[in-house]
Amino acid sequence: MLLDEAYAELDTEMVVAEDYQTKFLERRLAFESIQTANEDSASSACKQNSRKFKLPKLEFRKFGGNLKDWLPFWSQFQKIDLDEEVSPDDKFQYLVQATIPGTRGREIVESFPPSCKNYPKVVACLNVRFGREDLLVEVYVQEVLKMIISAHQAKEVISLSSLYEKLESHLRALETLGVTTNTCIAMLFHLVESCLPEEFLRAWHRRMNTSHGGEAKERLASLMEFLRLEVEGEERINLAMTSLGLTQEASTSTGKKP
Numbered sequence: 001m002l003l004d005e006a007y008a009e010l011d012t013e014m015v016v017a018e019d020y021q022t023k024f025l026e027r028r029l030a031f032e033s034i035q036t037a038n039e040d041s042a043s044s045a046c047k048q049n050s051r052k053f054k055l056p057k058l059e060f061r062k063f064g065g066n067l068k069d070w071l072p073f074w075s076q077f078q079k080i081d082l083d084e085e086v087s088p089d090d091k092f093q094y095l096v097q098a099t100i101p102g103t104r105g106r107e108i109v110e111s112f113p114p115s116c117k118n119y120p121k122v123v124a125c126l127n128v129r130f131g132r133e134d135l136l137v138e139v140y141v142q143e144v145l146k147m148i149i150s151a152h153q154a155k156e157v158i159s160l161s162s163l164y165e166k167l168e169s170h171l172r173a174l175e176t177l178g179v180t181t182n183t184c185i186a187m188l189f190h191l192v193e194s195c196l197p198e199e200f201l202r203a204w205h206r207r208m209n210t211s212h213g214g215e216a217k218e219r220l221a222s223l224m225e226f227l228r229l230e231v232e233g234e235e236r237i238n239l240a241m242t243s244l245g246l247t248q249e250a251s252t253s254t255g256k257k258p
Contacts, residue, residue, distance in 0.1 A: 060097060063130075065104030067139045070130040071173055073098070081123065088116035095122065105130070133177050140170045140177075141191070148194045160197065161231045167192055168224065186216035192223060200230065 063073040080086060080094050092114050099106040108125055112118040147166060151158060174188065193201060204226055208219075 060094070062100045063098060063103075063105045064100035065130070067130055067136060068143070070136065071176060074131060088119040089114070092116070092119045092122070095119075137174060137177050137179055140173050141188075143170050144188070144191045144195065148191065151195050151197075160200065160227075160234065163195060164224075164227050164231050167195060167227075171220075171224070180217070182216050185220055189216050189220045189223065192220065196227070200227070203230075 061069075061073050061076045063069055063077075077095070077098055080091055083091075086094075096106070096109055096114070099109050105126070108129060109122055112122045112125075144167070147163070151163070171188070171192075179185070179188070193204075196204075204223060207226065
């Protein structure tokens with residue numbers, strides 16, 4: 001009899017203990033949830049307070065019809081073109097705003113009545129006129145050829161850093177257009193070499209004689225890397241000379257024509 005009463009009291013105590021443990025866990029979870037929410041709120045407020053300035057609004061890159069401007073223009077406008085939340089009617093109006101009045105680009109856009117059905121047509125027409133890869137490749141190759149002519153006919157000093165920046169820009173554009181075949185890269189390699197000053201080419205070929213030639217793509221990458229290092233070296237020299245109050249003849253040049 002006493003044993004039964006002891007078991008009964010033990011069962012009661014166990015039930016009470018389990019109930020207390022359950023309530024304790026519930027309170028603990030609620031407290032941790034509130035604490036986490038407060039920490040997130042404080043962190044968010046801290047981030048908002050840390051920015052004391054407003055970012056400028058992004059503006060459309062205007063397009064007029066110059067083929068060299070198509071790649072940077074379309075890379076920006078394509079975000080609107082692919083945005084499914086923007087209606088075709090609004091996309092058409094954005095496209096009008098993104099073209100320069102009185103230019104071929106604006107004339108082509110305005111030749112289509114502004115409607116949602118005509119938006120895909122005007123985009124297709126612009127891509128045919130200005131976005132053809134074969135035509136753009138010719139444009140950037142011609143720009144490199146112009147640099148060759150300019151380098152050999154210029155009477156004034158041409159900065160090596162300026163040559164590097166222009167070459168790098170044209171090569172990036174050609175890479176974006178998929179000019180990656182070994183034949184095209186070999187042609188580009190010789191064109192780039194023709195843009196560079198004689199003294200630089202002598203140093204470059206001395207380096208090439210002590211290393212493996214490799215494929216055309218590797219040689220072009222090595223040439224541009226060598227050019228970049230030369231430009232950085234000259235910039236350091238110019239900075240050191242300027243800080244000492246000295247003057248230096250521009251050594252980053254193709255030289256003057258006699």
